[in-house]
Amino acid sequence: MLNIAIVGASGRMGRSITALAAEAHDVRISGALVRPGSPAEGTRVLGVERVNYSSELSLALEDAHVVLDFSAPASGERVAAYCAEQGLPLLVGTTGLAPSQRAPLEAAAAKTAVLLAPNTSLGVNLLLELVRRTAAALGEEYDIEIFEAHHGQKVDAPSGTALRLGEEAAAGREQQLDSTAVYQRKGQTGHRRAGDIGFSVMRGGDIAGEHTVYFAGPGERLELTHRASSRDTFARGALNAARWLLGQRPGLYGMEHVLGVSRPTD
Numbered sequence: 001m002l003n004i005a006i007v008g009a010s011g012r013m014g015r016s017i018t019a020l021a022a023e024a025h026d027v028r029i030s031g032a033l034v035r036p037g038s039p040a041e042g043t044r045v046l047g048v049e050r051v052n053y054s055s056e057l058s059l060a061l062e063d064a065h066v067v068l069d070f071s072a073p074a075s076g077e078r079v080a081a082y083c084a085e086q087g088l089p090l091l092v093g094t095t096g097l098a099p100s101q102r103a104p105l106e107a108a109a110a111k112t113a114v115l116l117a118p119n120t121s122l123g124v125n126l127l128l129e130l131v132r133r134t135a136a137a138l139g140e141e142y143d144i145e146i147f148e149a150h151h152g153q154k155v156d157a158p159s160g161t162a163l164r165l166g167e168e169a170a171a172g173r174e175q176q177l178d179s180t181a182v183y184q185r186k187g188q189t190g191h192r193r194a195g196d197i198g199f200s201v202m203r204g205g206d207i208a209g210e211h212t213v214y215f216a217g218p219g220e221r222l223e224l225t226h227r228a229s230s231r232d233t234f235a236r237g238a239l240n241a242a243r244w245l246l247g248q249r250p251g252l253y254g255m256e257h258v259l260g261v262s263r264p265t266d
């Protein structure tokens with residue numbers, strides 16, 4: 001039985017993972033890290049088991065074989081440092097990480113397996129590969145724009161997935177996203193600069209997650225879209241990643257390693 005501890009267990013993703021884990025025969029939720037003072041703190045009965053929902057890392061993660069973090073950027077460093085110290089494999093699904101919040105996660109990978117996955121769905125991870133190849137094949141004559149739509153409770157923008165799609169598109173053109181990304185347009189913007197990668201964002205309702213990459217060229221437009229119809233698709237991917245993480249050597253991984261999707265730069 002694979003013991004999984006969740007950071008962010010009472011959130012939307014945490015609840016979805018907990019529900020799917022209850023249906024699986026090979027995994028169980030062994031603990032959950034919650035914020036100090038959270039109403040979720042205490043002992044919960046999950047199925048026939050009593051599970052610690054604690055703000056103490058050592059209690060929340062004590063029986064874990066793998067840790068899944070779907071919470072907020074602020075908790076990442078503390079969790080990653082503890083996982084590194086204990087040699088506990090860690091999946092970070094949280095998005096909206098600033099570079100200074102990502103660095104401690106990368107540092108933890110020297111001591112344990114760390115999987116950074118802004119999107120754990122199978123479809124999006126195939127889309128990343130398609131986008132890189134399409135950008136490489138079409139070149140700069142085709143303008144790239146990325147659109148994403150999510151529910152109104154999402155707190156970061158653009159989504160972590162949209163940013164990864166942008167990185168793949170830029171890499172397909174042998175460029176860096178930092179030097180090509182355009183996140184806002186308003187007023188007298190002037191002509192579109194060749195090579196720009198533009199982002200636009202919609203928030204509303206209960207949209208689980210939608211991403212489209214447009215390649216707009218002379219006389220035609222290619223659109224590659226992924227639509228998640230349920231959060232369960234991310235939860236299923238997270239459980240599969242947890243199964244894969246068990247026994248992995250220390251290092252920094254992505255979903256491409258879990259899914260066996262090759263990347264030209266690997």
Ligand SMILES: NC(=O)C1=CN([C@@H]2O[C@H](COP(=O)(O)OP(=O)(O)OC[C@H]3O[C@@H](n4cnc5c(N)ncnc54)[C@H](OP(=O)(O)O)[C@@H]3O)[C@@H](O)[C@H]2O)C=CC1
Nearest residue numbers: 008010011012013035071072075093094095118119120234
């Ligand atoms: N990788 C993927 O495939 C996916 C990633 N995500 C990402 O996962 C993250 C969570 O999304 P979602 O579940 O919708 O968000 P929610 O806001 O529903 O849940 C976040 C949870 O994290 C908890 N939390 C916040 N800060 C801390 C902390 N410092 N320590 C412990 N727990 C904390 C919150 O607790 P409290 O309720 O007390 O505030 C809450 O339970 C987001 O970054 C989102 O973008 C989402 C879907 C898929």
Ligand SMILES: O=C(O)C1=N[C@H](C(=O)O)C[C@H](O)C1
Nearest residue numbers: 095118119154159160161209
């Ligand atoms: O917050 C969400 O809901 C989601 N966040 C992830 C992201 O920012 O890319 C993944 C998914 O699209 C849902």
